[in-house]
Amino acid sequence: MTQRPDSDILIVGGGLAGLPLALACAQGGLTVTVVDVLDPATATDAKFDGRVSAIAFASCRMFDRLGVTKHLQGQMQPINDIMVSDGRVREGASPFFLHFDHKEIGDEPLGHLIENRHTRIALQKAVADEPRIRLIAPESVAHIDYGSQVTATLGNGDKVTARLCFAADGRGSRTRQAAGIKTVGWDYGQTGIVCTVEHELPHEGVAQEYFLPGGPFAILPMVGNRSSLVWTEKTADAKAILALDDDAFAEEMRVRFGDYLGECAPTGPRWSYPLTLQLARDYVRPRL
Ligand SMILES: Cc1cc2nc3c(=O)[nH]c(=O)nc-3n(C[C@H](O)[C@H](O)[C@H](O)COP(=O)(O)OP(=O)(O)OC[C@H]3O[C@@H](n4cnc5c(N)ncnc54)[C@H](O)[C@@H]3O)c2cc1C
Incomplete structure (x- = not known):
């Protein structure tokens, strides 16, 4: 039995x-x-x-x-707005953008960054x-x-x-x-570089999704005057950027980040994640 x-x-x-x-x-x-x-x-x-x-x-x-x-008290940063734009490195963002404003759907934020x-x-x-x-x-x-x-x-x-x-x-x-x-899936041939950026001005809970030729450059508001960067590049370019010394890395970051939040600088370690798509062909088996 x-x-x-x-x-x-x-x-x-x-x-x-x-x-x-x-x-x-x-x-x-x-x-x-x-x-x-x-x-x-x-x-x-x-x-x-x-x-x-x-x-x-x-x-x-x-x-x-x-x-x-x-x-999670004190660790949840509300996302009040999401701005989506595109542009080119050193040329700045295009004048056209999408703006998702939480006020259009209610009083609560669109989500939180943690x-x-x-x-x-x-x-x-x-x-x-x-x-x-x-x-x-x-x-x-x-x-x-x-x-x-x-x-x-x-x-x-x-x-x-x-x-x-x-x-x-x-x-x-x-x-x-x-x-x-x-x-089933594929490799995007891109890598996401992740680091934290400290900046002079408050981000006001605005998340930026900025599409550059190498891939999206996401600036995600964190608690305090800090943002998390998910900086996507072709994998070979990402490797070269990750190998830069601190000053050169900060300079490459700034020419993409811009000065809309005043003085800014990367802080702490850099991480990287290869970006792939992967979907399971099936989601169940007997007892699984
Ligand atoms: C750059 C980046 C940004 C992202 N941003 C977001 C976002 O903004 N919002 C969002 O929702 N998602 C985001 N994601 C996706 C999100 O991170 C993943 O979907 C999530 O981490 C998956 O969680 P998981 O628990 O499935 O896997 P994991 O977090 O990898 O956890 C798996 C666990 O299984 C354990 N494990 C592995 N093998 C064994 C074993 N044999 N026996 C016992 N334990 C085992 C591991 O130790 C680990 O703790 C992002 C991903 C990346 C790469």
Whole structure:
């Protein structure tokens, strides 16, 4: 006879997708086990992930309901306006632009920009408050059998059983691959350079999406007189830009950023992310 599983749900991966899912399942009355290969302290370290994410209006409401927002006080930058324009390096923006103004749809902002690090910290705190969630980390999932129940063998040899498994182990998901689910997609041949910029003047919650020949140059407002840059270039050009010394990097940044926020300078580390499109061909398998 099959034993009762350890929990209703097993989630492989406790990242930005896995932890909100765990909270939603737990608050719906299900018991959840989350396994993540990363140490939670590493995942929230300032050096681990320099990105900010735009958390759209509906996702902000979800964070409220899941008890995450209360752990994000002072870390959420409202997005009041989004400006979309194009231009050329050193020539400035074209006079034509699109303007999305939150006032056209109501009193609330279009969303919030939050540093991924703070979102991870808030999610971990909300998970710690939830007795129905067991977080096993750092530990990997080595193998999963799908039979009358899900049986996952962890890297340390322990077994975890559940009724249903979710693969939230990122874009290179081994859980997806092991289940034989293929993907379709392509490489854009572009890389996103990410860094934080300090500037003299307040951004007033305006996000800029500025399309340059090498790719979009997004200036995303952060808390304080700071913005997060997602600077997209062809991969070879991005490599050359990333290899520049601090002064030359700042100069390349300024000829694109312009002076609309006064004096500005990059601060802290630079990160880079290859940009690809990837879609799973299928989203379900028995018990997955
Ligand atoms: C430059 C850039 C900007 C972006 N901006 C935005 C934005 O503004 N808004 C937005 O919504 N999205 C944005 N995204 C996308 C967003 O970052 C991703 O969609 C999101 O991080 C995916 O989360 P995830 O939980 O699926 O994966 P991840 O965050 O990669 O988490 C996967 C987790 O699984 C764990 N794991 C992996 N393998 C195993 C294993 N075998 N066993 C156990 N655990 C394992 C990992 O340790 C990790 O914690 C951006 C992406 C990039 C590159």
